[in-house]
Amino acid sequence: MNRAFSRKKDKTWMHTPEALSKHYIPYNAKFLGSTEVEQPKGTEVVRDAVRKLKFARHIKKSEGQKTPKVELQISIYGVKILDPKTKEVQHNCQLHRISFCADDKTDKRIFTFICKDSESNKHLCYVFDSEKCAEEITLTIGQAFDLAYRKFLESGGKDVETRKQIAGLQKRIHELETENMELKNKVQDLENQLRISQVHTSPAGSVTPKSPSTDIFDMVPFSPISPQSSTPTRNGTQPPPVPSRSAEIKRDLFGAEPFDPFSCGAGDFPPDIQSKLDEMQHKSYFQLLGFFQNPWETPTTEFRGNFG
Structure with a gap:
């Protein structure tokens, strides 16, 4: 050599x-x-x-x-x-x-x-x-x-010192680039783990937000504006709707509606018949009122006839 x-x-x-x-x-x-x-x-x-x-x-x-x-x-x-x-x-x-x-x-x-x-x-x-x-x-x-x-x-020795500084800076840049690459890989791994956990928990673990129209007991608050709105019961089921009077009316064999003197309007009968109906309705009302005021009082009825 x-x-x-x-x-x-x-x-x-x-x-x-x-x-x-x-x-x-x-x-x-x-x-x-x-x-x-x-x-x-x-x-x-x-x-x-x-x-x-x-x-x-x-x-x-x-x-x-x-x-x-x-x-x-x-x-x-x-x-x-x-x-x-x-x-x-x-x-x-x-x-x-x-x-x-x-x-x-x-x-x-x-x-x-x-x-x-x-x-x-x-x-x-x-x-x-x-x-x-x-x-x-x-x-x-x-x-x-x-x-x-x-x-x-x-250069009087200055060039060597400059090269040493440049070499040190290049080494530091290489270390920072390596560290930056490692951090990017860690962030990517965390994003992948988060995405996988969201996929696993979304079907069964998702929480449905409570509707703002119900209170903490899952009851619909009372509103006087909509008295006909349906109110859920304690078990969460809705009560059956109340049918209207027109829906309850049944027709007879000939297709005619049954006669109901109390559901007819005032203009459906002549004046003399309408006055009789009002009198009957008024009398029956007071009879019912007297019964409910004294329900334990039994009226006396006399029977006349031959008993053997």
Whole structure:
């Protein structure tokens, strides 16, 4: 293994400075994985890491697992490791945290770099397999280092602090987006549970509001305006309607109504007959009145005749 880059002034790089400072250079490779190392740099350190990850990859390959393909995006801000199909960032290795980068001279396909993890502060060695571009990728990372170092000297160290602040803000944005997605999923679950509970309780558990026309005893309040309104009984049933007098009248065999002198109007009879009817009605009224005033008094009746 050897160092893939140096800061010699006469170094000839492969890409224009604008391509790495304003954009990024993409590469495709196979990702063997990452492992923790004890030192931030050193040829023997990366050689042991490569040997370890190659052995683990052979075991996974014998189990039918393929080596995953990734996309590398190299710029003066760092090396991003993305899924080539979904473009999801799997690892974001900031350039000021990369302490060593090299390709394997015995195996032209293998290249590595060591990066300090921002959360655990552990040194991780990332190992890749690229059949044709291993050396080119290490040189591109070296050129990004050279451009970043020049920019650091021009800004007096302020550019590094700015990149650190930007990196912290990006991390916070990612955490907030994850938290927001979790809250949306929880709200959606609660809405689904509420909808299911409403469906289960609506047929039998729904409460019908009491009609404003009844009181607390389910009785219709008395209203003098509508004396003929039906009043429910205690068991809630309605009493049968009272038939009118005209409905009770039955006709005889010839279709005529029976004679009722008390239901006829004053203009239905001649004056002499009407006066007799009024006298009879008046007399019968007082007889009934006298009976109810003294119901225990029995009138004396005399019978005259022969008794044997």
